[in-house]
Amino acid sequence: MAPNEALKAQIIREFEAERRVTLLRLRLQQALVLVGFSALIAACFHVSGFFGGSQGSDPWGRIANLLDIMIPDLKAGVIFEDRATKGSLASWFYDMPTWLSLLWETVQIAIVATLFGIFGGFWASLLASKNLSPSPIIHWLTRRTLEVIRTLPDLIVALILVAAFGVGPLPGVIAIALGTMASLGKLYSEANEAADMRPVEAVRAVGGSWWAQVRFGVLPQVLPHYASYGLLRLEINVGAAAALGVVGAGGIGIELSRAITYTEFDTYFALLILIIGLIILIDLVSEAVRHRLIGLESPA
Amino acid sequence: MTRVASLTVPPLIAAQEMEAARQIAPHLIDTPFAVQLRRFVLWVGLSALFIALCIGVDMTPAAFARGLTKLADFMRGMFPPNAAGGEVRILQALAATFAMAVTGTFLGVLGALPLGLLGAKTFVANPVLHFLIRRSFDVFRAIPALVWALILIVAFGLGPFGGVIALALTDIPRLGKLYAEAIENSDPRPQEGIRATGGQRRAAIRFGLLPEVLPVMASQSLYMLESNFRNAAILGIVGAGGIGFELEERIRIFAFDQVAWIVIAYVLCVMALDYVSEKIRSKLVHG
């Protein structure tokens, strides 16, 4: 009995000792990660001048001040008066026709860029999918090219293109189309790779060309995915197109930039409301179309 | 190969067989005029719309030709890439951009945590509140960082501070939505188990929910950091400093060899960050 008890106590002691060591090691690891992480965050806060630095002594006061100058002085009595009356809605949104036409230009940029992006992304995806690519080298090259394009922000590309094409919507379209092509090319190639290869094999077995295999074997399967990814991308592109004008690439961004230059902060606020409204609108339309697409799917 | 080649000319279908097929399915042999007309109108209409849109954005062959010629000049100017003695400055700017991205993401995470919780159906039972929060995520998600930065930099002065706030403002709705979805999609059973043993709601969240969603949320936050590194680069254009400022300066003076150097350095940094972040993320999610 007694030696048995002693053995039991021994085992428990050993277990406890090992548990302590393991716990200590774990705690130490966690502490190291935490210290490292905190140091990184602190360094980053410091480098970006978050405490002290350029924002002046009173950041909250400046935010309050900013909000104050952004909110227009609307007067309840004259709110529906014409543009000339100070304090009316019309005087706040004083250049509505121009803004509406610029918003329309923004939508046009987004739509045309998305269409070209879908077109380019489709072709890129054929080369970038493992199961359809004509050769492994082309597959690899296309993938890497798309990756590099995806790392470049559209505004940087737009900046260079504005220098080449001049101020106007065209550089904006090209910049967004490139980005769209790169990201859709990746998404589409994933859809292609997930496609059922049996119909493709059947087209190959009847003597169909590579084109026929893609057209009749792959496309019917992936087209609904293509459409819904494309629509999601259109929503993103409307936002992107709204910003592009800041670098001179067309659309409502030009007015944003102008409002800042002339310190018309209430105008900036008005434009922000318009942009948000546009985004909501596009969101609703795209959602309706997507549901329709899915609705067309379900009976099948 | 005579036998194989003979197949190129298939035996023509005889007139009487055509008639037989017509008997079976007339509408599939001779397309009705109305269908043909509808198809024609649809194609012409869509093409006209597309061309009108293209003209609306100045997409004309002449404009293209002009721009591409200049672009080719720029491209030639890019080789060989050359930092013109500004290597240290450029690397410092890259570090500043990275710092801006980290700080912005960190603040965004702090802001998105409570909002994400409030936006989760499983956490907030009130459907009106849930709907309002989620809908506003959807709307504000689409506003690019640049639009925020433009006004914030005026408010806070030139420098990274306004840029950081702009990044945080961009992240909050995006992360909020992702967090809310992560919470909604988490497995409810661990929480139920803790409630069943008599644990409080607080305990259920700490030991049931958090272990489930924290790795997912951490992974999403890292993903946001990747995206913010790209966003932070463009904020330099409107005065937040960093690599975007360096780049814009050199584009304005057409120093494309330096532009190429910066772009290459930047792309390598982005790829390195993406690589590291992807490694950590797959470790977080798959243990």
Place this chain on the structure above:
Amino acid sequence: MLELKSVTKRFGQTKAVQDVSLQIPAGSMVGIIGRSGAGKSTLLRLINRLCDNHEGTISWHGQPVSELRGKALSQWRATCGMVFQQFNLSPRLDVLTNVLIGSLARQRGVAPMLKLFPAEERARAILELHALGMSHTALQRCSTLSGGQQQRVAIARTLMQLPEIILADEPIASLDPANAQTVMETLSTINRERNITVLVNLHALDIARRFCPRIIGMADGQIVFDGTPDDLNASVVDAIYGRHVIEGSGPQAEAQNLLEAVA
């Protein structure tokens, strides 16, 4: 005459088809039986050139087909139609278009890419569908059809190729008995009335005995039997399906049934 001379196909280390030599006169109907993994599918795919053989030659009417490239290859593929176990139709395309796919090897230009096929081809597709009792489904999506209907559409697609040979790879393995019967009868009729050579891979011995005047047995990539249904005796079935599987249950019981079918 379809002729295979010492055909061998390897996948890595394993030999899927080993030194197979065969002569199949034009217009015959041949059943190929064997366990799964015996190399039956690979053999058919080698003939259609969906995959390439490592050694040996395959020829049709004295013309070798192993070396064909480009246009000549697609014409050869059109000459020998494939019928698959899983039908391999495009599920989201309508029946008529799926059948018209069979005519792709003789189409030119971009028109077929826009689903614009000549009226003659459409007429032929409808006649083929009608002959198989499927013309009323011409505008339905293939995914809405039952398995038996899909296999008939797939056969119509093969007939659109104007084939001289039909290679059917387990055409009834995914079908219920009634539909299996219909499909086998269809293949048999096609063989008799149109004088098209039919090679059909089968899992079930009784079906092969009923429909195929000539049966080839394969095991481990080699031909272990070649003769009429009457030549099939218990020891031959042993050689094809393997003696060691007979005791016990599961696949073994299946082999037992096969033996009883012979007896």
